Amino acid sequence: MAIDFKEELKNMNIENMGKQHFFIQTYGCQMNEEDSEKLSGMLKRVGYTKTEVLEEAGIIIYNTCCVRENAENKVFGNLGELKHLKKKNPDLIIAVCGCMMQQEGMADKILKKFPHVNIIFGTHNAYKFPEYLNRVRTEGVQVKEIFNKETDIVEGVPIDRQSDVKAFVTIMYGCNNFCTYCVVPYVRGRERSRKSDDIINEIKDLVGKGYKEITLLGQNVNSYGKELEENIDFAKLLRKINEVDGIERVRFMTSHPKDLNKDVILAIKECDKLCEQIHLPVQSGSDKILKKMNRHYTKEYYLELVDMIKKEIPDVSLTTDIIVGFPGETEEDFLETLDLVERVGYDSAFTFIYSRRNNTPADMMLNQVPDADKHHRFDRLIKAVNDGVIRSNKVYEGKVVEVLVEGPSKNDETKLTGRTRNGKLVNFVGENIKAGDLVNVKIVRAQPFSLIGEV
Ligand code: SAH
Ligand code: SF4
Numbered sequence: 001m002a003i004d005f006k007e008e009l010k011n012m013n014i015e016n017m018g019k020q021h022f023f024i025q026t027y028g029c030q031m032n033e034e035d036s037e038k039l040s041g042m043l044k045r046v047g048y049t050k051t052e053v054l055e056e057a058g059i060i061i062y063n064t065c066c067v068r069e070n071a072e073n074k075v076f077g078n079l080g081e082l083k084h085l086k087k088k089n090p091d092l093i094i095a096v097c098g099c100m101m102q103q104e105g106m107a108d109k110i111l112k113k114f115p116h117v118n119i120i121f122g123t124h125n126a127y128k129f130p131e132y133l134n135r136v137r138t139e140g141v142q143v144k145e146i147f148n149k150e151t152d153i154v155e156g157v158p159i160d161r162q163s164d165v166k167a168f169v170t171i172m173y174g175c176n177n178f179c180t181y182c183v184v185p186y187v188r189g190r191e192r193s194r195k196s197d198d199i200i201n202e203i204k205d206l207v208g209k210g211y212k213e214i215t216l217l218g219q220n221v222n223s224y225g226k227e228l229e230e231n232i233d234f235a236k237l238l239r240k241i242n243e244v245d246g247i248e249r250v251r252f253m254t255s256h257p258k259d260l261n262k263d264v265i266l267a268i269k270e271c272d273k274l275c276e277q278i279h280l281p282v283q284s285g286s287d288k289i290l291k292k293m294n295r296h297y298t299k300e301y302y303l304e305l306v307d308m309i310k311k312e313i314p315d316v317s318l319t320t321d322i323i324v325g326f327p328g329e330t331e332e333d334f335l336e337t338l339d340l341v342e343r344v345g346y347d348s349a350f351t352f353i354y355s356r357r358n359n360t361p362a363d364m365m366l367n368q369v370p371d372a373d374k375h376h377r378f379d380r381l382i383k384a385v386n387d388g389v390i391r392s393n394k395v396y397e398g399k400v401v402e403v404l405v406e407g408p409s410k411n412d413e414t415k416l417t418g419r420t421r422n423g424k425l426v427n428f429v430g431e432n433i434k435a436g437d438l439v440n441v442k443i444v445r446a447q448p449f450s451l452i453g454e455v
Contacts, residue, residue, distance in 0.1 A: 002198070005042075005127055005156040012131040014046055020058030021051040027074060028065025030217055030253065031188075032098060034159075034168040036063045039097070039129055041158035046130050050160065055085065059093045059133070064100035066183055068355035072100055079114045086116040093136055095119035097126060102187035103358070107144055122146035123188055127154045150174060150189030155198055165406055165436045166213035166249075167206050171199055171237065175219035177256065179283070180294045180361040181326060181354060184219055193218075193225050196232050196240060207246035212436055213404055216241075216252035222259035235263035242271035248438060249404060249421065253279040254321075257305055258296040269312045276313050277347075277423040280306075281321035285340030286333035289326050292365070299340055306344050317347035317392075317422035324381055325354040325374030327365035334377045341384045347392050347423070349385045353378050386448060393424070393446035400442050401426065401453070407435040420451075430455035 022043050026036040039061060040050055051057050060082060065071040079096070086092050094117045101107050101122045110117060119132045124147040132143040153173065161167050172193040175185045203214060218224060224234040232240075241250055250273045255264075257280055268274045280302075284290050287298045297305075309316055322337060341349070353374045356363045403418040403426045410417070415427045418439075427450055428441045441453040 002153045002155040002195070003127070003151060005154055005158075008127060008154075009045070009130065012128075012134065014130050014134045017046045017048070017130070017134060018058075018137060019047050019049070021056050022048050022059040022061065023051055023054050023057035024061040024063065025078065026063045027071050028063075028067060028099065030168060030215070031170065031219070032063055032065055033162070034170055034217060035098065035123070035126060036061075037159045037161050037168070038157045039063065039126060040160035042127070042130050043133075044160050045158045058089075058091065059095065060085075061095045061097065064096060064098035066100040066103055066106075066187060066357070068352065069357075070355070075100060076113070079110070079117065083114075083116055093118045093133065095121070095129070095133070097121045097123075097129070099123055099183070099187040101146055102148075103183070107146055111142070111144065118142055120144040120146070122148075124148075124150050127157055150192065153192055153194055155194075163406065164209075165211065165404065166215065167211050168217050169199060169202055169206070169214050170194070170217045171221060171252075172218035172224050176223070177220060178294060180292065180365075181323065181357065183357045183360060186359070188219065191220065191223050191226065193223075193228050195228065196225075196230060196237055199237070200240060200244060203241060203244050203247060207244060210436060212247065212438070213249040213251070214241075214247060216250065218252075219254060220256045220259060221252050222255050222261070222264065233263070235261070235267045238264065238267040238274055239271060242267075242273045247273060249273060249275050251275045251277055251423070255280050257282065257302050260305065262308070265309055265312050268316075275421045275423065276316045277319070277421070278309060278316060279319045279321075280309075282340060282344075283321060283323050284326060284329070284333070285337035286329070287336075289329050289333050292328060292362070293323075293326060294361075299336060303340070303343060315422055317424065318344060319348045319350075319423070320344070320346050321350045321352065322381060322385075323352045323354050324377040325369040327354070327362055327369065328367040329354075329369055329377075334380075338380065338384050341381070341388060345388045345392055346385060348389055351378065351381050351385060390446070390448050393448070393451060395446075396424065396443040396451050397446050398443065400440050401451075403428065403439055403441045403453075405433055405435055405437045405439060425450040426453050427451070428453040428455060 107120045174189040174191045176191045225232040401420045405418040409415040409427045443451045443453045445452040
């Protein structure tokens with residue numbers, strides 16, 4: 001049974017919420033971005049207005065990430081800086097939420113170090129934010145509430161989306177994989193999937209509002225539906241979504257290589273709306289390291305999967321996540337990763353230096369890699385990835401591609417910006433074109449991180 005947010009809101013007793021500006025800062029991944037869109041949606045529903053100016057806000061929210069240590073450090077730094085704002089405006093309400101709060105002892109550490117924080121909540125009870133805010137406003141108390149276990153899925157939370165053209169749609173929450181370096185399963189709980197009808201209804205609603213593209217989100221989308229009563233899996237869900245009239249493009253992330261199967265690849269091949277793009281985090285090219293990471297595949301298996309994908313979906317763009325400096329990684333192991341990067345030829349890759357996370361198995365492993373080696377490998381990895389990206393972009397010079405227009409380019413107002421079906425960023429010149437249009441653009445030049453074109 002899902003929790004119905006509208007019912008929850010009725011019980012929250014929030015008549016006198018006041019009218020203020022709120023500022024929200026999001027750290028981390030797309031799931032956090034989507035969570036922030038929901039926090040923002042809830043606040044707008046109870047009468048608040050969003051601002052991009054920190055100093056203007058009566059409420060400041062930090063939605064945190066703890067996947068790597070540097071994400072945490074940023075939050076600490078920024079919370080410290082809020083001290084002077086709070087001094088100037090004692091009524092300012094500061095809320096901290098998200099993955100970092102689910103870590104044992106973290107909330108208390110924050111309250112001790114930053115007593116000016118008013119509200120702390122975790123990933124499982126974000127839907128109660130309006131209630132917490134109301135308590136702080138009316139009772140003047142400090143609120144700290146964190147559920148250490150996942151709740152039922154909450155449906156009906158209003159979402160204040162960042163874009164008018166493309167939208168995130170979460171299809172499942174949590175992760176059961178327990179990769180040995182990763183905190184996500186601890187802070188996001190076990191896998192649970194939304195009912196397909198709820199997903200389809202959300203997408204139909206988006207079509208009604210003029211959205212053209214959706215990205216389905218989940219830590220491991222290929223596990224979708226496993227615990228649902230209905231007869232569905234991820235490939236079936238994709239085919240069902242493809243039937244929704246009015247949506248032009250469908251993407252998804254993230255796929256675990258051990259779970260991405262032929263049914264999904266064939267769905268992408270056969271369904272016109274499913275974009276030719278797969279995010280397939282490999283993490284490492286060394287079998288020894290993959291085993292220590294608890295990833296359940298080998299380099300050979302991954303490369304065979306890539307071959308199959310490329311054979312079935314010729315224009316496919318492949319992206320990935322890679323970690324260097326996992327405990328026990330030797331130069332030879334790292335060379336296996338470089339070799340894999342060269343053989344796959346990724347269209348882009350998120351590259352990370354391994355970060356020790358408390359209470360994860362990898363943190364307890366011997367043979368932690370010295371920082372200098374990590375950095376040396378990281379630099380070489382980035383070069384290898386970029387060489388591949390430039391090669392894959394060059395192929396587009398002279399070709400005509402379909403671009404979904406997102407609006408003016410951020411760096412150059414004279415140009416428009418958008419993406420190809422397989423996710424390449426295109427900046428181009430054109431007239432009488434607006435966000436949401438699909439246009440054919442001729443690529444005149446390939447750059448390392450974007451393509452330059454004209455209509
Ligand atoms: N569920 C997704 C994403 C999880 S977090 C997946 O499995 O792909 C996003 C990425 O952060 C991971 O793919 C991994 O490359 C990286 N990451 C996670 N924990 C990390 C750690 N402790 N140190 C460095 N990178 C890490
Ligand atoms: Fe973390 Fe692995 Fe789950 Fe991804 S699949 S969220 S890397 S534990």
